[in-house]
Amino acid sequence: MKGDIIVLEEHHRNAARMIVPRIVGSVKANDARFTISVAGESGSGKSETGKAIAEELEKLDIRSVLLGQDDYFVLPPRSNDAKRRVDDSWLGPHVEVRLDVLEQNLIDAISGSDEIVKPLIDYDQNSVGTETIDLRGIKVVIAEGTYTSLLKHIDSRVFIARNRVDTFEHRQKRNRGNEVGDLFVESILKMEHKIIAGHRQLADFVITRDYDVICVQ
Numbered sequence: 263m264k265g266d267i268i269v270l271e272e273h274h275r276n277a278a279r280m281i282v283p284r285i286v287g288s289v290k291a292n293d294a295r296f297t298i299s300v301a302g303e304s305g306s307g308k309s310e311t312g313k314a315i316a317e318e319l320e321k322l323d324i325r326s327v328l329l330g331q332d333d334y335f336v337l338p339p340r341s342n343d344a345k346r347r348v349d350d351s352w353l354g355p356h357v358e359v360r361l362d363v364l365e366q367n368l369i370d371a372i373s374g375s376d377e378i379v380k381p382l383i384d385y386d387q388n389s390v391g392t393e394t395i396d397l398r399g400i401k402v403v404i405a406e407g408t409y410t411s412l413l414k415h416i417d418s419r420v421f422i423a424r425n426r427v428d429t430f431e432h433r434q435k436r437n438r439g440n441e442v443g444d445l446f447v448e449s450i451l452k453m454e455h456k457i458i459a460g461h462r463q464l465a466d467f468v469i470t471r472d473y474d475v476i477c478v479q
Contacts, residue, residue: 263332265385270310273473278314280475281467285418286322289402292417294372296402299410301461302422302469303454311422311469312406324401329367331407333381334360338388347446354457355409364405368415371403408454411461421465425455 289296300312309330316326335342336358345352355361360381367378375397382393397403411419462468468476 263330263383263385265387266309266330266332268309268313270313274307274310274314275317277311277469277473277475278318281420282315282318282322284467284477286319286324288417289319289324294374295397295400296418297368297372297413297416298402298404298418298420299413299416300404300406300420300422301408301411301458301465303425303458304408304451306422306424307469307473308406308408308422311420312404315420316402316404319402325399326402326404327395327397327400329364329380329395329403329405331359331361331364331405331410333383334364334407335383335390336360338383338390339385340388343447346450353450353453355412359407359409361409361412364407364410365413365415368403368405368413371397371400372415408458409461411458411464418467419465420467420469421462422469423462424469424471 285296285298298312298315300308300315302308309328312328312330316328319326337345342352342358345358352358363381367380370378377397378395379392380395382391383389384391405413405416410416411421465478468478470476
């Protein structure tokens with residue numbers, strides 16, 4: 263998402279250093295592009311962990327591209343927040359997020375397409391546009407976002423098991439639209455937690471609240 267704030271810290275890099283050596287063999291052995299999802303609650307460090315994984319892969323001369331679920335929301339951020347406040351059904355992966363579009367982008371990447379056209383949300387302008395991603399030379403596609411564990415065309419799933427209490431400090435650092443401390447946003451985070459709590463069971467790697475990595479493959 264254009265205008266997003268990514269705060270990459272050492273614990274994100276350490277997690278990536280533990281994950282990448284365990285998947286690099288599969289990445290190299292895979293004839294098609296390899297896909298990774300990084301899921302978890304808001305503010306858990308999904309974008310940062312995805313970027314850290316991409317950087318670790320780059321050290322091994324494996325090029326990747328990062329697709330953020332935030333770009334696949336039906337509505338841009340402020341409009342989505344306003345919709346949530348007047349419609350209590352406007353929450354969840356099959357309502358406010360175009361997971362089908364993200365899934366199709368993954369399918370196209372896996373099938374060998376040289377490029378994909380994806381949505382691009384501009385946070386500051388509160389608008390939705392498109393962008394074209396060049397996939398030539400790309401071996402890995404990383405999809406990060408709250409609900410990305412539900413994507414079908416994923417080779418390796420990472421889940422960050424940190425709830426809204428654990429993520430408070432990180433959310434303060436990025437503080438999108440003064441969301442920290444907003445009672446409505448906190449209620450949304452509670453519901454989000456209930457929606458994705460079971461997604462941990464889908465993971466190949468679980469990152470704990472202390473950012474240790476558990477391999478459950």
